[in-house]
Amino acid sequence: MLDIQLLRSDAGHVARLLATRGYVFPEAEFSALEVERKRLQTSTQEMQARRNAASKQIGNAKARGENVSPLLQEVASLGDELKEAEARLDRVQDALQHLLLQIPNLPHSGVPVGSGEVDNREVRRWGTPRSFDFEVKDHVSIGEGLGLLDLQAAAKLSGSRFSLMKGGLARLHRALAQFMLDIHTREHGYEEAYVPYLANAESLRGTGQLPKFKEDLFEVPRKRNEPETSLSGNSEPGSDNDNLYLIPTGEVPLTNIVQDEIVGLESLPIRLTAHTPCFRSEAGSYGRDTRGIIRQHQFEKVELVHIVHPSNSYDALEELTGHAEKILQKLGLPYRVMLLCTTDMGFAAAKTYDIEVWLPAQGAYREISSCSNCEAFQARRMRARFRNEKGKPELLHTLNGSGLAVGRTLVAILENFQNADGGVSIPEVLQPYMGGLRQLKA
């Protein structure tokens, strides 16, 4: 969420910045609502002040044993009028809030202005893609060839975009998550967390998935033992249901830990990591990556979250990105780091680095991690603050990144370390997690 003060004082500037992201800020609607809000708020509060003063008088008069009926008459008419004014103000505030929740974050000044993927800027590259003296297979052929990947069975169980792995492949998948967690906790100073995989609407709103990207989430209805009172008045437009949502990323629970908190300066920075499943309905990407396990409804990720003092957040972004890169380096997987342009960034991000791993079968670098500084955008939504040097509450900055997406890392290993005989070599750092196994063989 953007600072409403900024919108009030400099809507034009904000609109121009948002335009670079391809977002059209409804300036006219906003200012109309603001005018209305100001009018209603002033008059409503004036009425409230009058009522409060009168009530105080009545109290005093009663204490002195005086007759209060003339005073009562004075305020008698105020009630209904006030109630209606309050209701109208509420509606306008809700509309403003709704509008505000739809607006993406402002891009940081260092972010290249662009109109799509082609305008992302390569920042650096690590490793050299291996040259093969045999025809490379993609991860599906490799996995199925080994008899360890069964997408048909997954489709039977659940549908498309699910996967079933067995034997050494399933173990390699598990090994990867363990390896990543160990590196981040032992070498990068993260605290490991175990978190809920279902989150409420408030949390999803905090990190920015709701209300705008509801269709990308799996919503889990709560069983209610209420009879057929579906017309109960609590379904007003502004209010949220109490359904739960399968988390689309570990960012949601990890970041929302500071929701509605004022943390002490001494506890910063907070660095958390967790291995979680992620669930995405992938609405709107029906044609993309239909083959294989690149894009799934369910996948595993090791998430990195930093919660920091605003003055450090861009240093933290560099560090966090470096932590994710370290995993690829240790695994020996070639990658490049891309600075995303304005239109390619996620809703909540002010600046994002994507890490893309080399996939030989595609002959391309593919996203395996996305590291973002959200500045105060999420913190404002979830009222996450710290007590600053002067003892005043101030919004935190939040960052998140994948360190890494486990399924895609598995794909990269299969493809980059495949052998002519159809087997796959296991990276040295993972061998201890595989009981010393050095290869997956048919």
Added chain:
RNA sequence: GGAGAGAUGGCCGAGUGGUCGAAGGCGCUCCCCUGCUAAGGGAGUAUAGGCUCAAAAGGCUUAUCGAGGGUUCGAAUCCCUCUCUCUCCGCCA
């Protein structure tokens, strides 16, 4: 699933219709005293808004005592609904 108790400021905790944004304590900040330390004395210390002001300071004002609704001129306090926490029983990985 059954029975009961509770939710108040950074923390603990008092408060059953008016002068309560809220006693008291802890913590924290500033000041004083004490030739060190310890102790002591005083003052201050919630959050989010609105209006005013060129801005800062200040002033005026609104809301907030788990959440939402209701009663009332007036609600932390009374009523209703919900959420969460704790205790006991049952069930369960």
